[in-house]
Amino acid sequence: MVSFGLIDEWEPEPGRMVSWVATPRSLARAAAAPAHPAPPSHQQEEYLRAAGRNAAADFRFSGLCLVTAQVPDVLDRAAMTRAVNAFLLRHDTFRTWFAIDPGGAVVRHLVPEQDVEFAAVDHGELDNAEAIRQHVQKTTPGPFQWDCFSFGAIEHEGSTTLYLAVDHLHTDGVAQYISCFDLATLYAREIGEDIETPVRPASFLDYCIREREQSAQLTPASPGVRRWLELVRGNDGELPCFPLDLGKRLDGYNRSAHRTIPLFDEAGAQRFERACQTGGAEFTGGIFAVAALTERELTGGDYYFGMTPISTRATVAELASVGWYVTLVPVAFPLSATATFARTVTRAQRAYENGLRLTSVSFHRVLELAAADTGITVPPGWVTPMISYVDARDFAGHELFDTARGGVYANRAASEEVLMWINRLPSGTSLSMIYPDTPVAHESVNRYVAVMKSLFEQAAADH
Numbered sequence: 001m002v003s004f005g006l007i008d009e010w011e012p013e014p015g016r017m018v019s020w021v022a023t024p025r026s027l028a029r030a031a032a033a034p035a036h037p038a039p040p041s042h043q044q045e046e047y048l049r050a051a052g053r054n055a056a057a058d059f060r061f062s063g064l065c066l067v068t069a070q071v072p073d074v075l076d077r078a079a080m081t082r083a084v085n086a087f088l089l090r091h092d093t094f095r096t097w098f099a100i101d102p103g104g105a106v107v108r109h110l111v112p113e114q115d116v117e118f119a120a121v122d123h124g125e126l127d128n129a130e131a132i133r134q135h136v137q138k139t140t141p142g143p144f145q146w147d148c149f150s151f152g153a154i155e156h157e158g159s160t161t162l163y164l165a166v167d168h169l170h171t172d173g174v175a176q177y178i179s180c181f182d183l184a185t186l187y188a189r190e191i192g193e194d195i196e197t198p199v200r201p202a203s204f205l206d207y208c209i210r211e212r213e214q215s216a217q218l219t220p221a222s223p224g225v226r227r228w229l230e231l232v233r234g235n236d237g238e239l240p241c242f243p244l245d246l247g248k249r250l251d252g253y254n255r256s257a258h259r260t261i262p263l264f265d266e267a268g269a270q271r272f273e274r275a276c277q278t279g280g281a282e283f284t285g286g287i288f289a290v291a292a293l294t295e296r297e298l299t300g301g302d303y304y305f306g307m308t309p310i311s312t313r314a315t316v317a318e319l320a321s322v323g324w325y326v327t328l329v330p331v332a333f334p335l336s337a338t339a340t341f342a343r344t345v346t347r348a349q350r351a352y353e354n355g356l357r358l359t360s361v362s363f364h365r366v367l368e369l370a371a372a373d374t375g376i377t378v379p380p381g382w383v384t385p386m387i388s389y390v391d392a393r394d395f396a397g398h399e400l401f402d403t404a405r406g407g408v409y410a411n412r413a414a415s416e417e418v419l420m421w422i423n424r425l426p427s428g429t430s431l432s433m434i435y436p437d438t439p440v441a442h443e444s445v446n447r448y449v450a451v452m453k454s455l456f457e458q459a460a461a462d463h
Helices: 024-031 042-053 077-090 129-138 173-190 204-216 223-233 266-278 283-299 341-356 363-369 398-404 439-461
Strands: 002-006 015-022 064-071 096-100 106-110 118-126 149-156 159-167 256-264 303-311 326-334 386-391 406-410 419-425 428-436
Touching: 002 256, 002 419, 002 428, 015 024, 015 077, 015 129, 042 096, 042 106, 042 204, 042 326, 042 363, 064 173, 077 118, 077 149, 077 173, 118 129, 129 149, 129 159, 159 173, 173 386, 173 406, 223 326, 223 363, 256 266, 256 439, 266 283, 266 341, 266 428, 266 439, 283 303, 283 341, 283 386, 283 439, 303 341, 326 341, 341 439, 428 439
Parallel strands: 002 406, 303 386, 386 419
Antiparallel strands: 015 118, 015 149, 064 159, 064 406, 096 106, 149 159, 256 428, 303 326, 419 428
């Protein structure tokens, strides 16, 4: 099984802590790394600007992604040191850091390969989970420092808990799975196992350059730009929001809360998939049909407008590459007061496929192109709810998920909306939600989840 949640909910077994962090020499050389012409991706730039605007927050505003695994073996520290450094050199996103110059431009700096050096540091025995959690968060810097990623192990008698902590700047959900498999494979080779070297990953910097070149060709007359503007104008000039009140405070930050529930075992997921296929749709179309019907039941609305993150990896090499290869696309369609799942799923699938046509049209770029009189009122640093679907059954190493007792966790960063992840694993499908930690939001999310889960179960019941 794989656990999902907040870092506060991670319960590692106490033991001897060792971490791999940048050496003082490496940090000094990285700080002097020259500027590089490759821009950040659209997503990275907006993320960095938001982090900069909120630098005075008394907590880590930016996202920290933690991936963990427990393996029934004693760790070879020297082999792990070699594996960590090899891993960092395979993925060029880890050799870059960013600064916002006096003119407001976000500038990338590229650290030469020979200056990347992570070394093991022994921290002695840590006798409780809270001390381990605090250690991981305190020793992994924020997004404006080069070394905003760290590696570690808690050594137990006969087993080891491993972790990789990376600022969201350098990783997305798929990249977290890639990182686990890549690092495990490199370590296995270092201890002498006969395993092929993983596929050579694509350059994330090259992807960023290509993304910006493509978006620079867009104009207000481009079909994708016009479609985005049409959708947002039709929503009173705003992006969608969660359909129920979240009780957010307006005089400060709202921190994150989390909830994960099981949706299906694999047999149930297959029944739900058959229900989708009966309507000519895929699992993803079924998810958005259920989301739309959930909103209709809760609010009586006759139009669904949602957002979903899409991986923009397009080649075999990019499928092996760590980075933030993500854009948001819309899923929007009408539904009637008498709509059933069977009637809605086809429409939802079509809306999802229409949204995919906007994969290369970043909404960040659309806002740059939108004229003042277009009726768009989306503010800088905008947030919107999203539903992410990941089918991890075909990921490399998926057969080890249960053995490794993996975990994927996030820090309690700022939270203004409801973010949902539906993860399909060989052992079952779950729904995870991050949302503002307010009494009203807890009640609203509970109502939403109860309706959504019931609708998922109803759709699968007859198949």
